[in-house]
Amino acid sequence: MDLGGAGSDPMRKAVFILAALFAVLLVPGRAYSGEPVRVMVMDDLERLTIHFPASYDVWDETGGAVSRDGSGASSIVLGRDSRLDGGIRVKAEGSVVNINEFALTGNIDITKNDKGLYRVVNELDMEGYTRAVVGVEMDPRWPVEALKAQAVAARTYALYRKSKPGCEGYDLCATTNSQMFTGDGRFKEGPAQAVAATKGLVLAVDGHLAETLYHGSCGGRTEDASEVWDRPSSYLKSVPCACTPGGPYDEWTRKFTKAEVETALVSGGLNAKGIMSIRVAGRSPSGRIRTLKVEADGGSFELKGAEFRRLMGYTKVPSTYFIVNRYEGGFIITGSGSGHGVGMCQWGAKAMAEDGKKYYEILAHYYPGRTLESMDNIKDGGR
Numbered sequence: 001m002d003l004g005g006a007g008s009d010p011m012r013k014a015v016f017i018l019a020a021l022f023a024v025l026l027v028p029g030r031a032y033s034g035e036p037v038r039v040m041v042m043d044d045l046e047r048l049t050i051h052f053p054a055s056y057d058v059w060d061e062t063g064g065a066v067s068r069d070g071s072g073a074s075s076i077v078l079g080r081d082s083r084l085d086g087g088i089r090v091k092a093e094g095s096v097v098n099i100n101e102f103a104l105t106g107n108i109d110i111t112k113n114d115k116g117l118y119r120v121v122n123e124l125d126m127e128g129y130t131r132a133v134v135g136v137e138m139d140p141r142w143p144v145e146a147l148k149a150q151a152v153a154a155r156t157y158a159l160y161r162k163s164k165p166g167c168e169g170y171d172l173c174a175t176t177n178s179q180m181f182t183g184d185g186r187f188k189e190g191p192a193q194a195v196a197a198t199k200g201l202v203l204a205v206d207g208h209l210a211e212t213l214y215h216g217s218c219g220g221r222t223e224d225a226s227e228v229w230d231r232p233s234s235y236l237k238s239v240p241c242a243c244t245p246g247g248p249y250d251e252w253t254r255k256f257t258k259a260e261v262e263t264a265l266v267s268g269g270l271n272a273k274g275i276m277s278i279r280v281a282g283r284s285p286s287g288r289i290r291t292l293k294v295e296a297d298g299g300s301f302e303l304k305g306a307e308f309r310r311l312m313g314y315t316k317v318p319s320t321y322f323i324v325n326r327y328e329g330g331f332i333i334t335g336s337g338s339g340h341g342v343g344m345c346q347w348g349a350k351a352m353a354e355d356g357k358k359y360y361e362i363l364a365h366y367y368p369g370r371t372l373e374s375m376d377n378i379k380d381g382g383r
Contacts, residue, residue: 037129037158038121039181040170041102045118048110050076050090051098059089078110078118087111096183102174103183111169121170122183126375127195130155132184134191137214138346146349147194148359152372153212153344154179156202159375160209176314194359202378203363203370209378210235210370215339216346217249219321222366223341227284228306235369236342238286242355243348249338252318257330261312262296268311271298278324278331288320288341306340343367 042048052074078084090097090108097104099120106124113119124132133154134140134147157179162171172178203210211233213225218241225236244250258275265272274297281302282290289305305320322335344366352362360372 035126035162036106036123037126037162037172038123038170039129039172039174039178040119040121041104041174041181041183042100042118042120043113044115045100045120046080048078048099048118048120050078050108050110052076053095053098057091059091060086080116084110084112084118101182105184109169119169122181124184126155126158127199128184129158129181131188131191131195132181133158133179134194135184135188136180136182138191138350140188140190142190142350143353144190144194144197145357145359145362146346146353147190148198149344149349149353149362150214150346151191151194151198152201152203152359152363153214155198155200155375156204156210156212157214159202159378160211163209198359200374200376201372202375203367204373204378205235205370207373207378210367212367213340213343214346214366215337215341215343216318217243217247217336217338218341218345218348219249219319219335219337220244221286222343222345222348223284223286223288225342227286227288227290228340228342235367237368238284239365239368241345241348242351243345244336246351247347249318249336249347251334251336253332253334254316255327255330255332256312256316259330261331264311264313265294265303265308268307270294270301270303270311272296273298277326280324286321286341289322292324 058076088110090110095105097108099108102120102122104122104124105128106122109121109123111119111121130151134150137154138147138150140147158172161178172181174181203212213236220241220243222237222239222241224238225231225233227238261278262272262275265275272294275294276297277295279293280289280291281293284290289308291302291304292308293300293302309317309320317333317335319335319337319339319341321337321341322333325332325334344363348366349362352365353359357365363370363372
């Protein structure tokens with residue numbers, strides 16, 4: 001059943017919900033629900049401290065030996081010179097294990113990478129992972145329908161990434177390169193409720209997973225994926241959004257010196273020394289910067305707005321929805337929104353939930369044409 005029609009009348013809503021809940025009985029498929037998610041939470045660490053608040057098992061992955069401790073809280077410190085031939089696996093027996101700033105459950109694998117530095121990978125079940133992502137990607141106090149939409153998007157994206165060839169030893173990382181993840185050390189009522197209410201549900205079409213990209217705030221209209229990554233998508237299209245006013249990124253201003261801009265652009269291999277001007281050369285239909293033209297001592301060149309943002313820093317230039325003005329010592333950039341603008345706008349989802357929309361109506365708005373399905377019915381791969 002198409003999400004786009006799920007909210008048209010009460011009968012269709014009822015049928016839609018039943019179809020989502022009982023899809024597992026109707027279509028055989030791969031049992032993704034039993035597969036763990038492996039998240040690379042830290043890498044390139046010279047030192048780490050593992051704190052156990054309760055009993056634990058530590059397995060030597062080389063020889064299979066196990067060290068058990070049931071005496072309560074304790075810690076292990078690993079330094080650069082610590083011997084770790086085949087790595088160790090920590091099994092916390094339902095407790096929370098703290099490693100640096102992360103509070104982790106499930107299995108924790110600690111190895112050394114090819115630089116001889118520590119890598120930490122957390123292996124946990126899909127619903128536990130989804131609950132942790134929702135708790136950090138959205139404010140846990142937001143309306144539960146927005147949190148439910150985030151849960152479906154996060155779960156779908158995790159499965160989408162698992163279905164693709166990736167890095168050896170893990171499925172996702174714990175940053176915005178994948179999805180934010182800091183562990184699940186604190187029980188958060190809103191995310192837990194949202195994940196339980198949408199357990200096992202993902203967005204798909206014809207049994208293939210959707211690429212459920214999302215971002216913080218679009219500034220009033222989402223972006224077409226082809227404008228950001230030069231690849232078409234049948235559902236990651238530009239749609240109007242009610243994320244403003246009220247969000248933290250309604251309007252932002254950043255001030256950069258000429259030296260700061262030069263350094264950033266030169267680091268990207270661009271001949272920006274002696275930069276004189278930056279002007280907008282083209283915008284996408286949503287109003288975002290498609291290309292910028294830069295004048296410098298060595299001549300002029302164009303670069304994409306997304307590339308400019310990457311070189312300047314994603315937090316320093318929150319989105320490509322901006323204008324550029326010159327001041328005596330450099331440039332002032334004033335804009336709106338946060339993130340790439342593609343897919344679900346999180347602040348827009350909050351606004352829709354506050355307006356009484358259900359999570360499946362929110363998802364239908366941002367991912368038109370996708371259907372809610374049980375992840376056990378999903379075929380390999382995604383679209």
